[in-house]
Amino acid sequence: MVDVTTQAPAVFRPQRIRWVTAILAVAVVVLFTVLSFGLHGSTGDGFGQFERGDQGAMIGLGVLIGLGVMAFARPRVWATAEGIKVRNVIGGVELPWSAVRAVRFDRNSPWAMLELHDDETVPVHALQATDKDYAVHGVRTLRALHSAASS
Numbered sequence: 001m002v003d004v005t006t007q008a009p010a011v012f013r014p015q016r017i018r019w020v021t022a023i024l025a026v027a028v029v030v031l032f033t034v035l036s037f038g039l040h041g042s043t044g045d046g047f048g049q050f051e052r053g054d055q056g057a058m059i060g061l062g063v064l065i066g067l068g069v070m071a072f073a074r075p076r077v078w079a080t081a082e083g084i085k086v087r088n089v090i091g092g093v094e095l096p097w098s099a100v101r102a103v104r105f106d107r108n109s110p111w112a113m114l115e116l117h118d119d120e121t122v123p124v125h126a127l128q129a130t131d132k133d134y135a136v137h138g139v140r141t142l143r144a145l146h147s148a149a150s151s
Contacts, residue, residue, distance in 0.1 A: 009078045010145065012138040015131045018073040025066035032062025075125035077138070079145050084114070088125045095122070097149035103142045105135070112139050 036058035039050040071089055078085040083096040095114070102115040105127070112127040112135065127138040 009080045010138075010141045011079075012077045012126045012134075012141075014073070014075055014126055014128045015134050017075075017128065017130070021070050021073045025069045028069060029059075029062045029066045032065070033059050036062075077124050077126040077142070079142055081145060081149055083149075084142065084145075086114070086122055086124050086126070088123060093122055097146050100146055103139060103146055105129075105139045111135075112142070 036055040039054050039058060042049060074087065074089055076087045081097075083094065084100065085094040086092055095116070099116055100114050101117050103112065104115055104121075105112045110129050112124040114122040114124060116122065124142075127135040127142075129135060
């Protein structure tokens with residue numbers, strides 16, 4: 001059973017996607033950097049020349065795309081005895097436990113969900129099926145906090 005009497009918030013972040021996005025972001029930056037060194041001489045139609053600024057812009061573009069890829073490592077969930085705060089790839093929500101009907105993690109679902117009393121659902125991208133035991137532990141912790149707050 002999960003101890004819900006502690007005052008520290010339970011914090012969960014996706015595990016595997018953080019590694020994948022970090023590796024992919026580095027690969028994108030390296031690829032764009034290598035490609036930038038190929039930008040020299042004529043533009044192909046003879047009307048322009050590639051300059052150092054073009055190379056720098058290509059590297060900068062690679063960095064921006066890498067940062068965009070890293071956004072998928074952004075999800076996080078904080079839960080206390082009072083409520084839950086969910087931050088997903090885009091947006092987030094902070095709710096008291098009284099607004100939550102159930103914490104769900106359905107079979108074949110990619111991530112956990114919060115089922116609200118107004119028949120809406122909130123995805124919890126921080127607890128993903130690919131993280132297996134870590135995600136199960138996270139869902140059990142959230143359910144224990146929800147159960148303690150509901151009683």
